[in-house]
């Protein structure tokens with residue numbers, strides 16, 4: 001059984017530990033690393049991990065670690081993914097995969113050259129809801145998807161990593177990434193034009209973003225993401241025959257197929273998603289299967305898709321003039 005290790009004992013690490021507790025037959029919750037040994041030890045006790053390390057480097061030096069889960073702020077994904085790969089570990093890296101496409105390209109290049117798995121922990125790509133939506137569209141229940149709308153708002157301005165520029169905070173990398181993935185999974189990436197606007201937060205990161213996409217085939221997406229409020233987090237895929245509504249595009253719980261007639265909307269079908277531990281098990285399972293198969297990427301989120309989403313976020317940030325302290329300005333804004 002593969003030994004799973006968590007790098008960074010924060011909020012999402014706690015959630016992943018709960019996922020692993022439900023996967024005892026599939027993967028071993030082996031090690032956790034924190035910058036504080038005391039915190040790592042407490043985490044290991046709380047969640048039944050075998051090893052606790054007081055530095056990330058010490059954990060990466062452990063030859064028993066197979067797969068490292070990068071669970072630190074966006075600003076640090078690049079550094080610790082590179083370090084994990086250099087140490088010969090497979091990597092499951094949280095979203096947003098990196099700060100920009102250039103970093104992502106280097107991370108992926110290194111994984112490929114070393115023959116190690118590197119995959120983005122964007123859970124919605126791996127979840128069963130994705131197949132349900134794909135099948136409905138293939139079945140033709142709404143006809144060809146013409147318009148996608150999606151919103152994802154969380155009131156999270158109390159989280160340091162969400163508001164601090166030095167941690168690459170802001171709505172786009174934190175939550176906007178899900179709206180872009182939602183649109184991409186339905187509409188593909190043949191984009192004719194992308195327009196982004198935002199309202200800034202007082203700390204200098206984007207507080208709320210509006211992204212408008214026109215596709216080569218005439219389709220359209222209108223996406224909204226924010227870290228200052230709560231929204232219904234709904235996605236809607238519209239076609240000539242009706243629409244598919246996804247309640248919570250970040251971990252879908254229910255998918256509804258509706259049609260419109262002269263009298264209004266009529267619900268045709270409601271499809272619940274299968275029972276789950278907490279929704280993160282699918283990305284873990286996929287990573288484990290890829291490692292067993294000797295693959296460097298997961299089919300649900302191939303490297304090309306990760307790079308495409310990073311490119312889209314770079315383009316949004318170029319339009320918004322948003323550059324983080326941890327990156328080179330010229331990687332986003334080309335000065336003329």
Ligand SMILES: NC(=O)c1ccc[n+]([C@@H]2O[C@H](COP(=O)([O-])OP(=O)(O)OC[C@H]3O[C@@H](n4cnc5c(N)ncnc54)[C@H](OP(=O)(O)O)[C@@H]3O)[C@@H](O)[C@H]2O)c1
Nearest residue numbers: 008009010011012013034035071072073074094095096161
């Ligand atoms: N997939 C999802 O549904 C989901 C949900 C939430 C978050 N995320 C993603 O998971 C990642 C971590 O988010 P989180 O909410 O877990 O963040 P968090 O709790 O604020 O921080 C995670 C951990 O990062 C470590 N860290 C390393 N360098 C740091 C620095 N300079 N400043 C602050 N912390 C540092 C800390 O661990 P130690 O002190 O133990 O070293 C901290 O506890 C992000 O990429 C985020 O987007 C994903």
